[in-house]
């Protein structure tokens with residue numbers, strides 16, 4: 431980063447008298463910081479903050495970055511495209527440590543499109559030059575039932591099944607349907623398979639995506655499409671809260687560039703991948719990622735200990751009127767609830783390195799400069815509880831223990847939900863009962879009574 435005033439150490443350099451220019455590839459080149467656009471060989475769906483802090487960052491750090499550009503699509507609204515496209519995909523990544531910020535311009539995203547550009551997505555997924563498609567579309571974006579199968583009764587999926595059957599491709603609503611179209615074209619053209627890399631916080635994320643696409647394909651007469659893809663399971667880790675307007679101002683002040691689409695993240699990053707890449711991939715391993723044979727234990731540890739732990743802090747913290755993860759872990763009662771859950775989650779994971787992971791996580795959660803709102807975590811809560819807490823209840827009870835720490839998370843969820851503290855989730859009795867029924871559908875029937883008891887006030 432050459433433009434003045436630039437401070438990589440997080441010390442702000444004072445207000446500038448000159449107007450702050452907009453970050454673009456051309457403006458960077460003029461300022462002596464050229465970031466060449468690589469050919470687009472990766473397609474990404476869901477260009478949110480996490481993609482910019484994780485996969486796009488790893489790609490920018492790979493030694494062969496000059497060969498691997500990303501064509502990024504939003505997954506739902508066009509908000510990020512409106513901010514990032516005028517910057518030619520270039521943005522600032524702020525690595526926010528406990529003491530200071532580090533600023534870096536990332537140039538690996540070379541095309542930015544709104545989700546509705548199905549035509550371009552289709553063309554890119556089918557193109558022989560495209561080797562990889564990555565996704566960060568949130569857990570809700572997979573439209574799975576509590577048993578993990580694609581929910582054909584879901585309104586958006588039902589809509590897209592009809593649209594695919596009727597050839598109304600411009601009307602598609604879901605990333606899954608758009609991706610399927612591209613794969614069908616790739617298959618028709620006989621192109622080498624593409625690797626599809628789910629980077630969402632789901633266990634067996636690649637396998638679940640493959641199964642969901644298989645259902646969609648069979649419902650719409652495109653069963654051959656899946657032969658054009660290999661599905662990769664991943665575990666992804668880097669705490670990346672939503673960017674705020676205050677972040678934009680601080681970045682302009684610190685770097686001298688106006689950036690409408692930065693991402694703010696913690697220094698820690700992990701990316702573990704398992705699967706085949708028939709058409710190749712960037713040297714992400716040289717940038718710190720790990721390719722492994724069996725990913726299950728790794729994924730389970732991350733989802734239960736980190737994401738399950740986040741849920742504990744979110745529900746316990748929101749009940750107490752707290753705002754962020756750092757606030758909650760500093761609260762004695764929240765901390766106690768977290769430790770009780772972690773003791774049980776560690777037994778469920780059963781791997782010896784969980785203690786070290788947990789100790790490191792305490793520091794990551796306590797980083798006060800990362801303002802991770804509890805309200806951002808506490809969304810889509812039934813799905814998250816099913817995947818991150820119910821497995822702990824199951825394992826504890828199967829071992830003859832009372833699962834008090836993990837059932838307490840369900841009790842805290844119920845308290846938040848009925849008190850109207852969960853954003854976007856209705857608190858009336860009927861809605862709560864429906865949510866509880868859905869949660870129970872995803873639970874082992876042997877745990878039903880314990881879960882119901884946890885959410886039922888005594889007396």
Ligand SMILES: NC(=O)c1ccc[n+]([C@@H]2O[C@H](COP(=O)([O-])OP(=O)(O)OC[C@H]3O[C@@H](n4cnc5c(N)ncnc54)[C@H](O)[C@@H]3O)[C@@H](O)[C@H]2O)c1
Nearest residue numbers: 476477478479480505506566567568570571630631669670
């Ligand atoms: N932020 C993190 O700390 C983090 C860390 C690890 C993994 N992840 C994974 O990445 C996902 C995205 O995180 P983010 O911080 O980028 O979120 P974000 O809100 O910034 O972006 C999410 C993207 O998903 C889209 N989306 C949201 N709901 C959708 C739905 N129902 N259907 C289709 N698309 C939908 C949004 O439009 C957006 O493009 C998370 O849900 C999680 O699975 C995030």
Ligand SMILES: O=P(O)(O)OC[C@@H](O)[C@@H](O)[C@H](O)[C@H](O)CO
Nearest residue numbers: 631666667668669670737740807
């Ligand atoms: O992103 P979600 O919605 O799956 O869960 C919220 C957070 O727990 C999550 O985003 C973590 O910050 C992340 O998984 C850290 O790697």
